[in-house]
Amino acid sequence: MADDVYSYVKDALLKPPRNSPLLLRMVVLTFSMVCGVYICSICLKQSSANSAGRLLNVQVVRPCEKPYVEPSERRFIxxxxxxxxxxxxxxxxxxxxxxxxxxxxxxxxxxxxxxxxxxxxxxxxxxxxxxxxxxxxxxxxxxxxxxxxxxxxxxxxxxxxxxxxxxxxxxxxxxxxxxxxxxxxxxxxxxxxxxxxxxxxxxxxxxxxxxxxxxxxxxxxxxxxxxxxxxxxxxxxxxxxxxxxxxxxxxxxxxxxxxxxxxxxxxxxxxxxxxxxxxxxxxxxxxxxxxxxxxxxxxxxxxxxxxxxxxxxxxxxxxxxxxxxxxxxxxxxxxxxxxxxx
Structure with a gap:
């Protein structure tokens, strides 16, 4: 029974009827989309993890801003x-x-x-x-x-x-x-x-x-x-x-x-x-x-x-x-x- 099912699927994928080219194209397109989404999701996860690691190591140093003083007084600050x-x-x-x-x-x-x-x-x-x-x-x-x-x-x-x-x-x-x-x-x-x-x-x-x-x-x-x-x-x-x-x-x-x-x-x-x-x-x-x-x-x-x-x-x-x-x-x-x- 299992062999019959396998033969049926195999025939459906590899030997489609001559009068059903549209079905074959839809199957191939669906398979490609699923694989693409899966690969993209893995890449995004890896990219996010690397970015987070880099952000943790970055220290933002903000220089002190001098308060407004007269130009003649600036060198005393x-x-x-x-x-x-x-x-x-x-x-x-x-x-x-x-x-x-x-x-x-x-x-x-x-x-x-x-x-x-x-x-x-x-x-x-x-x-x-x-x-x-x-x-x-x-x-x-x-x-x-x-x-x-x-x-x-x-x-x-x-x-x-x-x-x-x-x-x-x-x-x-x-x-x-x-x-x-x-x-x-x-x-x-x-x-x-x-x-x-x-x-x-x-x-x-x-x-x-x-x-x-x-x-x-x-x-x-x-x-x-x-x-x-x-x-x-x-x-x-x-x-x-x-x-x-x-x-x-x-x-x-x-x-x-x-x-x-x-x-x-x-x-x-x-x-x-x-x-x-x-x-x-x-x-x-x-x-x-x-x-x-x-x-x-x-x-x-x-x-x-x-x-x-x-x-x-x-x-x-x-x-x-x-x-x-x-x-x-x-x-x-x-x-x-x-x-x-x-």
Whole structure:
């Protein structure tokens, strides 16, 4: 029976009747269509699988788009890519670079703590107080690159969304020595400068002499502190009254003035702001000017530091009569008078 059926089908497919060519054509066409659909379906599945595999391996990296700013401001906008951590969702938050240029005992430590009380500002201290970092221009540039790439970790470091990062740089820490190369770096990298100086250089000298004395004497329970956070500690340090060399007083004041003048001249082509310690003491709105300069949101800034030397200068120097006699009738006579109350 099976053989009969097979013979019938075989005859139907291979030996159609002469009068049924249409049936044969329909059978062949149907068979071809079924085979074609089957082959196409297999090819599509393989193609889809390969495409999916390729898509899984593709990572789309979208470059950060700079927010709209005036053309003159564009070079001050940066998007650091630190090697030591991932900025995560803050990767496209712009960062501005700055440097505080100052001289020792000019209030720069206090000023920097004020800036660091702002959630979006990170000022990393005197990183060039470390000798190896300022040994030559190559190490200076290397250190600056690391700092502005957010790869220097200090107590001032903020979270990934820091909007302004900088340092405190004393004029005698390689800054004047390599001023040409550093000026080129500042302008090339779009670094904004904050000059912070002290008007009354006599007060600065008293602070320097007192701080130098305490480095050896260590009046606070055998510990030297350049800055204090309590009135009690400030009173202990303020008890020391230095004796100033009256003969060298005016030459010393002139030397500091010259260094400040040179720094302002060397870096005048940068984007900068000039501040004086006394002005900030008397007018705290100056801190709003600084925040506007750094393009960060305005906030109330605070510091835990307590001023050491208060009141009249005559009570802070051992040989006040000599100092008074030396400075009277000179361009520095105004230093003898109280310039602020605090």
């Amino acid at each position: 940066h998007f650091p890519k630190p090697e030591t951590f991932n900025r995560a969702e803050c990767a496209c938050n712009p960062v501005r670079f700055f440097a505080i240029l100052s001289t020792q005992r000019s209030g720069s430590g206090w000023f920097e703590t004020l800036l660091n009380s702002h959630i979006n500002i990170s000022s990393n201290g005197e990183i060039f107080s470390v000798k190896v970092r300022k040994s030559n221009i190559s190490t200076i540039v290397e250190t600056l690159d690391k700092l502005y790439n957010l790869d220097i970790n200090t107590s001032a470091s903020k979270n990934e969304c820091t909007a302004a990062v900088g340092l405190k740089w004393m004029l005698n820490q390689g800054l004047i020595q390599h001023h040409d190369q550093i000026l080129e770096y500042f302008n090339r990298r779009g670094v904004s400068l904050i000059f912070l100086f002290r008007r009354n250089l006599l007060r600065r000298m008293i602070s320097i002499l007192a701080n130098s004395f305490d480095q050896n004497a260590k009046l606070l329970n055998g510990t030297h502190k350049s800055h204090v956070h309590s009135s009690h500690e400030a009173e202990i340090l303020a008890k020391y009254k230095p004796t100033i060399n009256a003969t060298m007083l005016i030459p010393s004041l002139k030397q500091v003035e010259q260094m400040v003048t040179e720094a302002l001249g060397y870096f005048k082509s940068t984007r900068h702001i000039v501040l004086y310690y006394e002005d900030i003491i008397k007018n705290r709105t100056k801190l709003l000017d600084v925040q506007d300069f750094l393009k960060v949101p305005r906030m109330e800034l605070s510091s835990r530091q307590v001023k050491i030397h208060r009141g009249s200068l005559s009570s802070q120097v051992e040989n006040w009569a000599d100092i008074e006699k030396t400075l009277k009738g000179t361009p520095y006579e105004s230093f003898l008078r109280s310039d602020y109350e605090m």
